[in-house]
Amino acid sequence: MxxxxxxxxxxxxxxxxxDEVYAKICEGSRLHLSKAITLLESIHEEDKKAGQALLxxxxxxxxxxxxxxxxxxxxxxxxTFIETFGLMLxxxxxxxxxxxxxxxxxxxxxxxxxxxxxxxxxxxxxxxFIRPSPSSGTLGGVHKKTRETMLLCEATGxxxxxxxxxxVGQSETVVRGMVDFFALLVLTGAGDELQGMxxxxxxxxxxxxxxxxxxxxxxxxxxxxxxxRQILHFLQPASPGWTTTAIPVSSxxxxxxxxxxxxxxxxxxxxxxxxEWQLRRQKxxxxxxxxxxxxxxxxxxxxxxxxxxLVTTLEKELLVGELTVASAVDLLVSDNGF
Amino acid sequence: MxxxxxxxxxxxxxxxxxDEVYAKICEGSRLHLSKAITLLESIHEEDKKAGQALLxxxxxxxxxxxxxxxxxxxxxxxxTFIETFGLMLxxxxxxxxxxxxxxxxxxxxxxxxxxxxxxxxxxxxxxxFIRPSPSSGTLGGVHKKTRETMLLCEATGxxxxxxxxxxVGQSETVVRGMVDFFALLVLTGAGDELQGMxxxxxxxxxxxxxxxxxxxxxxxxxxxxxxxRQILHFLQPASPGWTTTAIPVSSxxxxxxxxxxxxxxxxxxxxxxxxEWQLRRQKxxxxxxxxxxxxxxxxxxxxxxxxxxLVTTLEKELLVGELTVASAVDLLVSDNGF
Numbered sequence: 001m002x003x004x005x006x007x008x009x010x011x012x013x014x015x016x017x018x019d020e021v022y023a024k025i026c027e028g029s030r031l032h033l034s035k036a037i038t039l040l041e042s043i044h045e046e047d048k049k050a051g052q053a054l055l056x057x058x059x060x061x062x063x064x065x066x067x068x069x070x071x072x073x074x075x076x077x078x079x080t081f082i083e084t085f086g087l088m089l090x091x092x093x094x095x096x097x098x099x100x101x102x103x104x105x106x107x108x109x110x111x112x113x114x115x116x117x118x119x120x121x122x123x124x125x126x127x128x129f130i131r132p133s134p135s136s137g138t139l140g141g142v143h144k145k146t147r148e149t150m151l152l153c154e155a156t157g158x159x160x161x162x163x164x165x166x167x168v169g170q171s172e173t174v175v176r177g178m179v180d181f182f183a184l185l186v187l188t189g190a191g192d193e194l195q196g197m198x199x200x201x202x203x204x205x206x207x208x209x210x211x212x213x214x215x216x217x218x219x220x221x222x223x224x225x226x227x228x229r230q231i232l233h234f235l236q237p238a239s240p241g242w243t244t245t246a247i248p249v250s251s252x253x254x255x256x257x258x259x260x261x262x263x264x265x266x267x268x269x270x271x272x273x274x275x276e277w278q279l280r281r282q283k284x285x286x287x288x289x290x291x292x293x294x295x296x297x298x299x300x301x302x303x304x305x306x307x308x309x310l311v312t313t314l315e316k317e318l319l320v321g322e323l324t325v326a327s328a329v330d331l332l333v334s335d336n337g338f
Numbered sequence: 339m340x341x342x343x344x345x346x347x348x349x350x351x352x353x354x355x356x357d358e359v360y361a362k363i364c365e366g367s368r369l370h371l372s373k374a375i376t377l378l379e380s381i382h383e384e385d386k387k388a389g390q391a392l393l394x395x396x397x398x399x400x401x402x403x404x405x406x407x408x409x410x411x412x413x414x415x416x417x418t419f420i421e422t423f424g425l426m427l428x429x430x431x432x433x434x435x436x437x438x439x440x441x442x443x444x445x446x447x448x449x450x451x452x453x454x455x456x457x458x459x460x461x462x463x464x465x466x467f468i469r470p471s472p473s474s475g476t477l478g479g480v481h482k483k484t485r486e487t488m489l490l491c492e493a494t495g496x497x498x499x500x501x502x503x504x505x506v507g508q509s510e511t512v513v514r515g516m517v518d519f520f521a522l523l524v525l526t527g528a529g530d531e532l533q534g535m536x537x538x539x540x541x542x543x544x545x546x547x548x549x550x551x552x553x554x555x556x557x558x559x560x561x562x563x564x565x566x567r568q569i570l571h572f573l574q575p576a577s578p579g580w581t582t583t584a585i586p587v588s589s590x591x592x593x594x595x596x597x598x599x600x601x602x603x604x605x606x607x608x609x610x611x612x613x614e615w616q617l618r619r620q621k622x623x624x625x626x627x628x629x630x631x632x633x634x635x636x637x638x639x640x641x642x643x644x645x646x647x648l649v650t651t652l653e654k655e656l657l658v659g660e661l662t663v664a665s666a667v668d669l670l671v672s673d674n675g676f
Contacts, residue, residue, distance in 0.1 A: 048664075052662055052664055052665055055662045055664075056661070056662050056665065059659040059660070059661075059662065060659055062659070063659075147663075148662070148664070197574065198574070199538060199541040199573075199574050200537060200538035200541060203537040203538060231569065231572050234569050235537075236535065236536070236537050282657055285656050285657060285663065286653055286656070286657075288663055289652070289653065289656060289663050289666055289667070292663055292664070292667045293636075293639075293649075293667055293670060293671060294632065294636060296667055296671045297635045297636060297639055297671060298632060298635060300671070301631075301635055311631075314627070315624055315627065318623050318624070318627055319620055319623060319624075321397045321398055321400070321401075322397070323394070323397075324390055324393045324394050324397065324486070325485075325623065325626055325627050325630055326390055326393075326486070326630070327390055327394065328627055329627070329630045329631055329634055332631060333631060333634045333635060333638070
């Protein structure tokens with residue numbers, strides 16, 4: 001009897017009422033939205049299944065938000081910008097969700113939004129939802145979770161999704177691959193700064209925000225804006241039919257934020273008119289699918305006992321010239337699959 | 339009896355004397371070098387095995403050449419540049435091999451070097467070896483063959499390997515991943531041209547050759563060189579410790595070719611001194627190994643009956659929002675591998 005009751009109790013613990021969570025998040029419960037995201041992020045099979053069932057139920061409601069990616073050089077003030085910009089939008093009546101992709105958090109244990117107090121005022125606003133970055137997992141995993149979280153937020157009525165990322169690894173490319181509009185935050189002094197910037201990052205951006213354009217910095221910021229515009233003239237735009245622009249913004253004095261928002265809206269109408277908006281989203285879904293297939297195949301392969309060790313051994317033999325690359329691959333992967 | 343004799347004959351046809359081919363190509367036989375490359379490119383298992391055996395035998399002799407990648411906008415005059423530059427080097431006594439990566443040839447049936455007469459004078463020179471691009475195969479396949487061909491040429495005494503590519507797909511990144519020095523050929527008028535250029539391509543280059551800097555074009559070419567230098571100032575260099583430069587060259591009047599060659603030599607000594615030369619080559623070998631592992635896993639997976647068709651079906655369901663990406667991957671790839 002005891003064992004049977006325990007079993008029932010254990011089972012009860014794991015039962016997730018998808019319909020109930022669905023109903024609650026459709027009513028706008030941030031608590032239940034958080035719960036749903038936790039299901040998607042869970043490592044337990046049953047939670048994941050419930051999360052996917054929920055996401056599937058919500059899929060028809062996705063697609064109506066504006067998805068904005070934000071990156072920047074260290075010290076550019078990403079959090080301050082996002083909080084100030086997010087508050088402005090929330091005050092206008094928009095529902096704003098802030099997510100983050102931070103592959104560095106797996107390394108140093110930190111997380112961009114881990115410390116929610118960094119966006120305290122925004123976090124308290126009834127129109128805002130802030131979700132810290134998952135603190136573990138591969139980039140593929142973070143990618144998957146953030147993308148699914150974005151879809152959940154969208155389906156539950158968030159009009160604007162802001163996705164913050166840091167310039168580590170492939171994170172900008174990953175974020176560019178899931179948003180409509182991508183903004184790069186920089187400081188004054190284009191010349192010095194650009195040389196420390198990651199290759200090709202400017203060519204991912206639909207807008208460059210020259211941040212901290214206030215006080216003594218204001219004049220310099222305007223000069224920097226001109227410099228960026230000159231460079232942008234020579235680069236291929238990130239989105240077909242759109243000219244990437246540079247905008248001076250001060251989060252401190254709340255200047256330029258409206259120009260930035262108008263730029264996003266103008267981008268949206270231009271892209272919707274040309275059909276690029278929808279085309280890009282379809283392409284993003286397909287690309288995501290194929291990236292996930294590749295990740296799964298590679299993860300499955302290296303999950304086999306001994307494969308990682310064999311790669312290390314083969315790498316050593318390759319570097320001393322004892323083996324050709326083709327033979328090394330033959331030794332590692334059989335013709336029939338693994 | 340007849341059947342047994344036929345069998346023996348068929349077997350004889352396939353016997354490849356690796357030692358003989360090895361000896362001949364070490365003596366400098368271009369005919370046997372060509373045969374060896376054909377073995378590597380073959381679809382027959384026995385040929386491929388012989389090719390790999392040969393390559394393994396030659397591996398200790400590889401590594402001593404300078405590997406130069408050359409790309410350019412359409413009409414920039416890549417073939418003319420390569421022929422003139424190649425002849426200059428051949429006349430100096432260097433042995434020069436010219437290879438090509440042309441992913442477009444699988445699409446339109448053409449090939450950069452398919453028409454050898456485009457480099458007739460160079461092809462006739464005793465110090466030169468020209469190998470047309472394979473006209474079929476995936477980019478991964480072309481990559482593999484070109485890289486192995488490069489190693490064969492190197493091992494058989496070629497001092498300088500020139501690898502030509504066209505701006506299609508990922509071909510520049512692929513070539514950048516197998517060469518020491520990467521040059522981008524452009525025409526005059528940086529502003530107009532750059533906007534039609536592929537994203538990030540300038541940031542792959544160790545030198546930008548402003549070609550056709552002759553006649554009425556000469557003055558304009560010098561202006562273009564200045565414009566490129568200005569832009570390059572803002573970009574991250576392709577190779578650590580090296581400042582990418584722009585050089586005016588006229589293949590017609592044979593001007594600037596010596597400056598280009600001095601730039602390559604100066605690059606080599608700078609990189610060798612800092613240790614980057616060897617580090618990059620080691621990284622390239624590792625990256626190539628991992629790219630080939632991924633390619634093999636994905637090829638094997640999609641070689642299974644029905645997988646390609648299933649992907650197409652799932653993509654359609656994804657785009658109409660009937661399925662989440664995670665569920666689609668679950669339906670396609672089982673947890674235990676395939």
